[in-house]
Amino acid sequence: MxxxxxxxxxxxxxxxxxxxxxxxxxxxxxxxVIFTVTNTEADSxxxxxxxxxxxxxxxxxxxxxxxxxALPGGFxxxxxxxxxxxxxxxxxxxxxxxxxxxxxYTFSDxxxxxxxxxxxxxxxxxxxxxxxQLKAGDDAVxxxxxxxxxxxxxxxxxxxxxxxxxxxxxxxxxSSDEEEFTAVVGRTMTSKSASTSTAYxxxxxxxxxxxxxxxxxxAIERLRGKVNYTDIALNxxxxxxxxxDLQQVYEVILDKELLKAxxxxxxxxxxxxxxxxxxxxxxxxxxxxxxxxEEYQ
Numbered sequence: 001m002x003x004x005x006x007x008x009x010x011x012x013x014x015x016x017x018x019x020x021x022x023x024x025x026x027x028x029x030x031x032x033v034i035f036t037v038t039n040t041e042a043d044s045x046x047x048x049x050x051x052x053x054x055x056x057x058x059x060x061x062x063x064x065x066x067x068x069x070a071l072p073g074g075f076x077x078x079x080x081x082x083x084x085x086x087x088x089x090x091x092x093x094x095x096x097x098x099x100x101x102x103x104x105y106t107f108s109d110x111x112x113x114x115x116x117x118x119x120x121x122x123x124x125x126x127x128x129x130x131x132x133q134l135k136a137g138d139d140a141v142x143x144x145x146x147x148x149x150x151x152x153x154x155x156x157x158x159x160x161x162x163x164x165x166x167x168x169x170x171x172x173x174x175s176s177d178e179e180e181f182t183a184v185v186g187r188t189m190t191s192k193s194a195s196t197s198t199a200y201x202x203x204x205x206x207x208x209x210x211x212x213x214x215x216x217x218x219a220i221e222r223l224r225g226k227v228n229y230t231d232i233a234l235n236x237x238x239x240x241x242x243x244x245d246l247q248q249v250y251e252v253i254l255d256k257e258l259l260k261a262x263x264x265x266x267x268x269x270x271x272x273x274x275x276x277x278x279x280x281x282x283x284x285x286x287x288x289x290x291x292x293x294e295e296y297q
Contacts, residue, residue: 030074032071036236052147169184244286
C-alpha cells in the first residue's frame with residue numbers, strides 16, 4: 001500500500017523531487033583520543049621504571065591552526081560510518097587497527113571550526129605502546145606522543161531552583177621532549193529535579209587546535225570513570241605483565257597512589273596467573289599475569 005503524505009505524494013514521488021541542497025548540512029569529522037602508557041627510565045637498575053600516560057597528537061601542516069597540535073582525525077567519507085572513519089584514521093596515524101575503541105561524544109558547538117560547520121564524532125582508543133608505529137597523515141608535518149596530566153585546580157557549587165550547578169576547572173598539561181603546553185578546561189554539572197547534564201568549556205588554551213582540549217578532557221574523564229568498574233585498563237597492557245606494572249597503570253590513569261593489598265583484591269578476578277616470571281637483572285623475579293578471559297565468557 002502506497003501511503004500519501006499531506007501533499008498527496010507517495011514516498012517514491014517525494015524522493016524524486018527531494019533536493020538535499022535545500023538544507024544546510026554539516027561536515028562530520030572523526031577525531032581520535034589515542035592513549036598509551038610508556039615507561040620512564042629509572043635512575044637505578046634496581047629501581048622499577050615509572051609510567052606515563054600519553055596521547056598521540058599531530059602537528060598541523062595546513063590552515064587553520066597551522067603549526068598547532070591537534071588530535072588525529074579526519075572527515076568522514078560518504079561511503080563509511082563514523083566508526084569506520086575512526087578505524088581508518090587510527091590505522092593511518094598509529095599503524096594499528098585491532099585495538100580497544102569506543103565512541104566518546106559528538107561535539108557540535110557553533111563555530112568550533114573556522115572553515116565551516118563541522119561536527120566532531122570523537123572516539124577513544126587504548127593501545128599497548130609495543131604496538132605503535134607513528135605516521136603523520138597528509139595534513140600533518142609531525143606526530144608525537146605527549147605525556148598528559150589532568151588535575152583539579154578549583155571547584156565551586158551554586159544552589160539554583162530545584163537543584164545545583166557544580167563547576168570544576170582542571171589543568172590539562174601536555175608535554176613531549178620538545179614542547180609543553182597547557183589548557184584549563186571547565187566541567188560543569190547541572191542537576192535539576194530528575195535530570196543531570198554535563199558540559200565542558202575551554203577557559204584558556206595554549207597550543208591545541210580547535211576545541212580538542214575539551215575532547216581530551218572528556219576522554220580522560222571517561223577513562224578514569226570506567227577504570228573503576230571495568231577491565232578497560234588491561235587494553236593498555238602487553239600480553240604478560242606483573243601486578244606491579246598493572247597497578248602503576250591504574251595509578252597513572254587515576255593520578256593517585258593505590259594501596260597494594262586493596263588493589264590486588266580489586267583486580268583478582270580480572271587477571272590470571274601464568275608460570276612465567278620476569279628476568280630483569282637487579283630485581284627479584286616477579287610472577288607474570290595475563291588478562292582473565294574466562295571472566296567475560
